[in-house]
Amino acid sequence: MPLSIKDVARLARVSHSTVSRALANSQAVNRLTAERIRRIAKDAGYRPNTIGRSLATSRTRTIGFVVTTVADPFVAEVAAGIEDVARQRGYAVFLANSNADPDREVAVVRSFQERRVDGVIVMASRVGGLYMPLLAELDVPIMLVDNQHPGGFAHSISIDDRGGARLMTSHLAALGHKRIAYVGDRNGMQSDADRMSGYADALQSSGIELDAAYVALGNGAPAGGLEAMQSLLALKQRPTAVFCYNDMTAIGALRALHKAGVRVPAEMSVAGFDDLAIASFLQPPLTTVRQPKAEMGRQAAAILFELLEGKQLEARITVPGELIVRESTAPLGSIAL
Amino acid sequence: MPLSIKDVARLARVSHSTVSRALANSQAVNRLTAERIRRIAKDAGYRPNTIGRSLATSRTRTIGFVVTTVADPFVAEVAAGIEDVARQRGYAVFLANSNADPDREVAVVRSFQERRVDGVIVMASRVGGLYMPLLAELDVPIMLVDNQHPGGFAHSISIDDRGGARLMTSHLAALGHKRIAYVGDRNGMQSDADRMSGYADALQSSGIELDAAYVALGNGAPAGGLEAMQSLLALKQRPTAVFCYNDMTAIGALRALHKAGVRVPAEMSVAGFDDLAIASFLQPPLTTVRQPKAEMGRQAAAILFELLEGKQLEARITVPGELIVRESTAPLGSIAL
């Protein structure tokens, strides 16, 4: 059994309330006694028990982070950012994977409820629409990262999906491409819809008509990108450039092209979204839209903590994406090796 | 304020101890009263408060998971496995990144201590050697995944690094390669040493002399693999096959080869270790040693829970790696496209 505040009190021959005050650096306690108590506590190896404290203060200094799966590199990078500032502020982070499974979604909320987390960060892209009201029941501040559901929540930070998609599609159009495809994410919800509409916007501004045949659906993972790209390759009139929902999709698309012997970017330009750590090491290095993942996680956490500390604010932050041009996109008809 | 057990007691016109018993499905309470109480609790939306329970039972049903960084895809896949069984068993997981920073390592242990986690899973590959004694002070069961420090801890699950490396190196030797290089991880500690020695073993059994010039050092990430491969390419007598510490290193190595215009596997075979989700989508699909990552996470958690539930066991599990041959390795001198 670890020492309690009472053990320290006994050692210091004071009451446990004095110990509590001394350890909390309260002004109301004699400087010297306070120092003596702190010294004794330290020597004895006393560690405060957060459970007791939580019961008394009804705050746990704990937040819950729900994701579809942390095995997704994109999610993991955001998680790292969140955990980073949480630790700085003395909060701990419960990690929960929903796996896009409604039963687990319910279980996660229950768990957070029963553990009395002070706040929640949600980044569960494929989460059912029923999830949000469930989360709202928790009655704690909720911060959404890359919100996948339109409206509803007060606090969120998201990449500018539409703007990013516009940026990338315009980049492709500027390279002279006319037949530009989009490989979406069939479970992509809001962000997919927004990237799709950014794509449509940019086509229009470039005077290119949107052709439904050039819109394929992946699943946000390489396998889906591979399949979608194969369907595009089967077209009589192939696209010359393909903008993918995310980098994972693009990785699959690149694989399909290599298998089919189509050279990138000489015969086909490929672009992604996210800028995962490996994007610059792909063959060829991937042109993409950078999301500042860790930074978004950090900011999400920082805002949540502001809220928890009572600040009144309404944060709906949109972060601009950054166009990162690498070697997977090139002018139409360019003859690269 | 959420309802407490006392509120339910009031509603049901019984004492709070009866409610406690009823909700715990105790036999000692009248079936009908119990049912009535449960019904009332449910209707009122009662959610047990784990904090109170923990204080009373001195168990939190919480575990801590320390990693170097969850942004590493390998770590993230293990995390998913751990979280999976934790949820099933009613445990919650605190995620903590040490970032290989001694100060944070200390902070993490403190946090776990103060939050009274019931157990800890450690997967902090670059963690300082001082860390382990610190963790031991926690005085809770500790489970190591892919242990990076020789000896010391009772419970661990690790890939058979040496066996896996032997498997891969033998595979390369069997393809006819004589000049086989190894790109290690300069921060790789135990697992790097073991893979290195498996590599050395296999060379010896194949009658190949180990040449120090063919041992290069990366850092476990693509950038390190790229650099290391460039140094190997600068050799007068280049290797014809390269076994990399892990897939991330191999990704960097592949990039270096593409940049240098060296064809894989025609001119150079490349192999990795881990079998990350993207390995099969690389150019060319990567030959590697599969670690059952999620499964290892699940097993680590399962064993920890056995320990927490009082079972006496000493688990030092070694999981065999599986050789996955894809297209990045080929017979020496084969003329592929």
Next chain:
DNA sequence: TTGTAGGCGTTATCAC
């Protein structure tokens, strides 16, 4: 089968 009472480790409100 049920209720009363005490305790888990804190913080917080009173007196003194």
Next chain:
DNA sequence: GTGATAACGCCTACAA
């Protein structure tokens, strides 16, 4: 400046 004392929400003897 300090010490009793009473919460916080739950579990668990012990008594009835």
